[in-house]
Structures are given as structure tokens and as C-alpha cells.
Amino acid sequence: MSKSTTAVDGATQTEIRPRYEGSNICTWIGFKHVNYMVEEAVYDHLRQLGLPAGKLYERHGLGVDITDIDTKIRTAFHIDDLATATVTPAADKGDGRRFTVEMTVEREGETVKAVTSKVAVQFRLDPHGHPAEEPPAELAGHVTDRLGAGAEPIRVEPGTDPADLLTAGKNAFAWTWRIPYFYCHFTERMQMSGYLRQMEEVVDLFLEDRGVSIKTLLDEQDWIPVVPHSKITILDEANMEETLYTVFTVENVFKRFTYTARMDTYVLRDGVLVPTATGRITHGWAVIENRRDWSLVDFDDRLVNGLNGKAGKITARGTA
Template identity: 85%
Template sequence: MTLGATGTDRTTLREIRPRYEGSNICTWIGFKHVNYLVEEAVLDHLRQLGAPAGKLYERHGLGVDITDIDTKILTALHIDDIATATVREAPDRGDGRRLTVEMTVERDGETVKAVVSKVAVQLRLDPRGHPVAEPPAELAAHVVDRLGAGGTPIPLAPGTDPLDHLTAGANAFGWAWRMPYFYCHFTERVQMSGYLRQMEEIVDLFLADRGVSIKTLLDEQDWIPVVPHSRITILDEARMEETLYTVITVENVFKRLTYTARLDAYVLRDGVLVPTATGRITHGWAVIENRRDWSLVDFDDRLINALNGKEGKSEGRGTTP
């Protein structure tokens, strides 16, 4: 349900529900699908202000791309929740149109803030040659010929395996996978939701590699991972059917409460690893108390050692499933 724009500050409101796919353990919604809700709220914001994604592409050849998404989850969302998303314009930082998204839900008769997210949007001009109209003047500042904030390329010596190079000497795990068409949009580019899938997948593979897989801790201790914070920034464009080399590196284990890992994604072009995205994700663990509730727990020694690479670590790489 769209509640409409308010006042003169270009703020929009929308009621929004999580999708069933994101309810993976009990009825809680995972971080990836929380970010999908943020994306949906942003697209609706543009739609309410007269710039729907379909119209921008079909008339002006502009693809709406979220190029930075920084999301904090303050309260868990459940499958039957109706969240109210408030989207506001934010100060320009030179990396695209900046927006803030806040979501609230009702809990025991009170309105509770559930999600806060900061988002950057760029309008990528499609070069495929079909005639298009000039972009609206108010959007022209956000039109780009190529996505991303830029990164530092890494030359690779002939015969060197990219994952071996990227994970050497680090508390890291790498994974190589050919980018399928369903991770892309506007015909050829990997979109933000594709990187969110990559982040979710590589965390799952990393934990399994360290001997503390999601199912292992769920079966043995009734523990599940929870994500209070995630961020992904697109640095360059990755294209359909390119191999994406994704690396997760543990940066910090905070006491026995959370750990933060960095995600870096690259494509190999002409012997050079080109960074296409970077991000971070923070995890804690919680014990399932009943079908609706959970509570955070301290990491045990097995989990601490696995995260620090002291046991259960293999060669530190994954391959295409």
C-alpha cells in the first residue's frame, strides 16, 4: 500500500511486507530480504516522485542502480509484519542520489524502529543504441556512463590462481562463480541484489569450511546467526557470465558477541583483478527460545576458534556449486 508523498521535502511513505522466501528459520526475515525491502521502498519513492524505473529505462535509456546500501537491523522482522517505510532525500556526496530509509513495525501496540538504511542511486545510461529521450533535467546530475566509485586493480602474475592470491596470508575464504543472468538486470550488469546473494552465500560457505555450518550449530545448539549490520558498495561493473572472485576476510571478533567480515569481489580482465564491489557484514548468534523469539548468546570456544582460523580451516577456497 502506498501512503504517498508528504509535505515539500520529497519524503514518501509506503506500507511494505517481507516476501515469503526470506523466512528461512522460524518466521524471521534474513538480512538479504530486509535489504530487498529497502530496495523496494527506494523504487517506490522514485515512482511516487514521477521517476519510475520502467519509464526511466524505456523512455530515457536509464537503468536505476543501487550502488551503495548500508543497512542496520534494529528489530527482527517477521513474515506477517507490515512495515512502514519512510524514504527521505539525503545530502549529495557525489556518488549518486542519496536517500535514507527507515522502517517501523508495530510491537505490542507500540511503533518500533526496525531498520535504518542509507542508499546511493545512480542512473546508468544504456549504450545499446536504441533511440531515447533526453533525461529529465532534475535527474541529469545522477546519470553516469559506468557504475561505481572506483577501486584499485590488482595485477596478477601469469599462472597465478586468483583465489590463492587474494586469500594468501589472511584469515579469509574465497569463492569463484560464473555470474548467471538472474543476478543481473538491464540486460548485462550484476545488480545490487546479486551482490547481496553473494554475501549471503559466501558467509554460508565460509562457516561450513570452518566446521561451524549453519545447520551444525542449529542441530547441535539451536543457534542461528543474526545480522545487525551489512553494507555493500559497487566499485565497478561486473557483467553477465563473467567469473566473480569473492573473498570474505574476518576483520574483527568483538569479545564473544559479534564478528565483522569484509567482502571483496573481483573480475579478472587481461591479467588484472578489477574490484567490482566491497562491503562488510556483522554477525552475532542467537538461541531459538520458541517459534517466535530468540535471544543473543556469547560465542563458545568452538565458534571463536573457527572464526579466528585456529581450527576447522581448509585451504580457504570454494568453487562453483
């Protein structure tokens, strides 16, 4: 990032490039890494306001946690693009600070809107007993002892497989997974970028389970999945080395052009499934025209049947 600026209305601008890791198929950047760019813009905004995440944690014992991210991708990023991100404070809703993020990119001499996003940030008190200063005055009313908006837990009867319970009677897929330390921050809890990685991988596993894996459609039809919209909200904290149950549920296939699905995650504590995050993602498919361009296509019967198929589950397939 470079060329950070602050406006009179409290908005900030910064230039940011996508990370090379996110360029997986040709030179296009996937939705997860677009969201990473949004995250970095928000953290730079706080830095410009004198509230850098490092200082807040080290001096005040506050973890800066993104707890809600809702991103629409209007123009695809490529690996060498330089985006201009504008972060503007939005009306708070009692659960931390809220911001809107808009990213633009140059295309053939014109400035094009590429991404719009809504983001919520909470400032979480560190539970460990190390000395810390009082929170900065400007964060009064925004400090919390625990992340999340909360959701109704689900009791699991003895002998019941939680994955079976969560997918019963639904067009859903479940994945059971151990949370590793590198999905966490501020010592113990899973962070938003970890949930973005979880959403990316559960889609990959779901499509493989339904016989329409990403590689299959690439090899046979030159098709790739594209994501115009994704959203994740943290409902409670999930901690390092807990078992996370991730459920991916297809909600709607729209005119053979896009499908929408929900991701819900849970941890099992004392016989109760505690919801820790929920999100939604919209997918389309595109055909690769050349090394730079693609165009959207209608779903064929194989893909439609796969999306509408039977429930499945995979247990503990590595990490993303």
C-alpha cells in the same frame, strides 16, 4: 506495497511487507530480505516523484542502479509484519542521488524503529544503440556512463590462482562463481540485490568450510546467526557470465559476542583483477527460545576457533 504518500520536504512513505522467501528459520526475516525491503522503498520513492525505473529505462535509456546500501537492523521482522518505510532525500556526494530510509513496525501496540539505512542511486546510460529521449531535467548531473566509485586493480602473474593471491596471509575464504543472467538487470550487469545474495551465500560457505555450518549449530545447539549491520558499495560493473571472485575476510571477533567481516568481489580481465564491490557484515548468534523468540548468546570455543581458522576456498558451488 500500499498507501504511498509524499510529504512537503520530499520524503515519502509506503507500507511494505517482507517476502515469504526470506523467512528461512522460524518466521524471522534475514538481512538480505530486509535490504530488499529498503530497495523497494527507494524505488517506490522514485516512482512517487514521477521517476519510475521502467519509464526511465524505456523512454530515456537510463538504468536505475542502487550502488551503495548501508543498513542497520534494530528489530527483527517476522513474515506477516507490515512495515512503514519513510524515504528522505539526503545530501548528494557527486555520485548520484542519496537517501535515508527508516522502517518502523508495530509491536504490542507501539511503533518501533526496526531499520535505518543509507542508500545511493546512480542513473546509468544504456550502452546499447536503441533510440532514447534526453534524461529528465531533474536528473541533470546525476547521469553516468559507468557505475561505481572505482578501486585499484590487482595484477595477476601468469600461473597464479587469483583465489590464492587474494587470500594469502589472511584469515580469508575465496569463492569462484559464474555470474548468471538472473543476478543481472538492464540486460547485462550485476545488480545490488545480486551482491546481497552473494554476501549471504559466501557467509554460508565460509561457516561450512570452518566446521561451524549453520545447520550444524542449529542441529546441535539451536543457534542461528543474526545480522545487525550490513553494507555493500559497488566499485565497478560486473557483467553477465563473467567469473566473480568473492573473498570473505574476518576482521574482528568482539568479546565473543559479534564478529565483523569484509566481502570483496573481483572479475579477472586481461590478467588484472578488477574490484567490483566491497562490503562489510556484522554477525552475532542467537539461541531459539520458541517459535517466535530468540536471544543473543556468547560464542563458544568451537565457533571462536572456526572464525579464527585457516583460509580455504570453494570453486563454483552452484548459485544462491
